[in-house]
Each structure stands twice: as C-alpha cells, then as structure tokens.
Amino acid sequence: MPELPEVESLRQMLWRSLSGRRFRRVTIRDSRLRRAVSGELAAAVAGRRIERISRRAKYLLLELAGDLVLLVHLGMSGSLTHRRANFAVTEFDSRHDHVEFELDDGSRLVYNDPRRFGLIKAVPRAELSSLSELKSLGPEPLSPQFSPAYLWRATRGRTAPIKNLLMDQRVVAGVGNIYASEILFRAAIRPTRRAGRITRSEAARIVTATEEILRQAIGCGGTTFRSYRDSRGQPGRFASLLRVYNREGKPCVKCAAIIRAVVLGGRSTYYCPRCQR
Numbered sequence: 001m002p003e004l005p006e007v008e009s010l011r012q013m014l015w016r017s018l019s020g021r022r023f024r025r026v027t028i029r030d031s032r033l034r035r036a037v038s039g040e041l042a043a044a045v046a047g048r049r050i051e052r053i054s055r056r057a058k059y060l061l062l063e064l065a066g067d068l069v070l071l072v073h074l075g076m077s078g079s080l081t082h083r084r085a086n087f088a089v090t091e092f093d094s095r096h097d098h099v100e101f102e103l104d105d106g107s108r109l110v111y112n113d114p115r116r117f118g119l120i121k122a123v124p125r126a127e128l129s130s131l132s133e134l135k136s137l138g139p140e141p142l143s144p145q146f147s148p149a150y151l152w153r154a155t156r157g158r159t160a161p162i163k164n165l166l167m168d169q170r171v172v173a174g175v176g177n178i179y180a181s182e183i184l185f186r187a188a189i190r191p192t193r194r195a196g197r198i199t200r201s202e203a204a205r206i207v208t209a210t211e212e213i214l215r216q217a218i219g220c221g222g223t224t225f226r227s228y229r230d231s232r233g234q235p236g237r238f239a240s241l242l243r244v245y246n247r248e249g250k251p252c253v254k255c256a257a258i259i260r261a262v263v264l265g266g267r268s269t270y271y272c273p274r275c276q277r
C-alpha cells in the first residue's frame, strides 16, 4: 500500500512532467472504485490547466485553474502514471485503467487500480477543508506542527501501543505500517509500549526519527513491496534500506539479536527485543 513517501515522490515526479499542462479530454473507462468516479468528473476537469500539485497525508491534490482540485488517493493498489508515446505498459493491465486524462501535449495521465480501493474526485477549493476525507487529519509528519511537545501531549493518557498512535491519522497524517516499524526501530522504542508512558525525550526521538526515515524514503522514491509504481511505472528503492520491517527471525543490523514480529492493530509489526525498550 502506498504510504506518504510514495505519494510525495509521485507528487514531485508528476509536477516535473505536468507543470503548466492542461487537460484536453478526460475519459472514464471504468467508474467502479470503492466510491464510484462521478460521471461529472470528465466535464468538470476537461480544459483546465494544472497550476500546482500538493499533498495532504496520502492524498494527492492536483490544483486546477478555476479553483477546482482533483483529489486522488491510490488506495491499496492504485497508480497514476504519466504516459508518453514511449511508455512501457507491460506492467499495467489496461482492464484496470479507470480514468484517462489526455493532456495538451498529447501525453496521458492514467489512473489504474486493480483492487479498486482508490478515490478520484473533483472538489471546489473552498470545500476542501470541510471534506470528510481531510478534515480530521492530524498534522503532517514533516511539518513543524509535528513537534516533540505536540507528540508528547497527544500521547498523554493513551493506553494504546505507541505504534498504533503513530498510525492513527488523527494524531499524525500519513505514517503507515512499514514506516511506523522503521521509525520506532530508529528511535529505539518498542512498538508495544503504552503511548502514555513515552517520555518527553522519547517523543523527541520519535519526531526526529520520523523526519529522517520519511525524508530518506522520499529520496529513494519510496518502497515497493507489491504494487506501488511511480509516475513512470517504476518501483521505489527504499526496500533495500528497511532495517526491521519484514525481517522476522533475521539478526538485528545493530546488535545481531533476532528480530521479532507481533501483530498490533491487525498489522504485522517488527522490532529488535534488545535495541528497542
């Protein structure tokens, strides 16, 4: 499942190739996503110039002329690829090309989603802040609002494991399962620790580790385990830098103790029993 670094990498790539381009025509080939693509989307978006591409949590926001925003979420298996004439489509099953945006230079932006958990919709800019998808999101993990003092306060009185809180989108927006394990390994804090028992200095370590891990992952174009692809259809390269995720039974890279796995909130979680307390 794409997490924040994948979506941020995709945002940066898309902006490099789509900056200033205009949508010439939009074709909805298959509206069946978990929430159906509106039949009005094509007419609403066609003819508009892409003025900016931003991101909130795991949502991409294509900001269009006339104060319309195209909101895109990749769900479990979605991809948004920019296809020029030489684009290699071998990895993509065209049966799952849900929406095709033709651009004014003849290239195409294609939303493909085999498992159909994604979301595409056009929203007037004025309605963005009250949108159900966005309104309850916590601060961005790479923003100054996600500070040690903020995290420390947010964990007070909470008995849930710290990892569950890091993955709670109301506490911090966009940290998912893979990176939560990596962040807590770097911060040397056990994922099962009760959030309310985190000290101020531990909160500071988590905030620092979050920034380091996410920036490193963005620099690698994210992590690909199964389906994530960037705008050119390429996988991310962060998987080789993962230090605990998916390494159950293997030696810790720091101390050689055996990495353990535990299920928290229904998600596989990995930690070193010696390095993380």
Ligand SMILES: [Zn+2]
Pocket (backbone or CB within 6 Å): 252, 253, 254, 255, 256, 257, 272, 273, 274, 275, 276
């Ligand atoms: Zn260790």
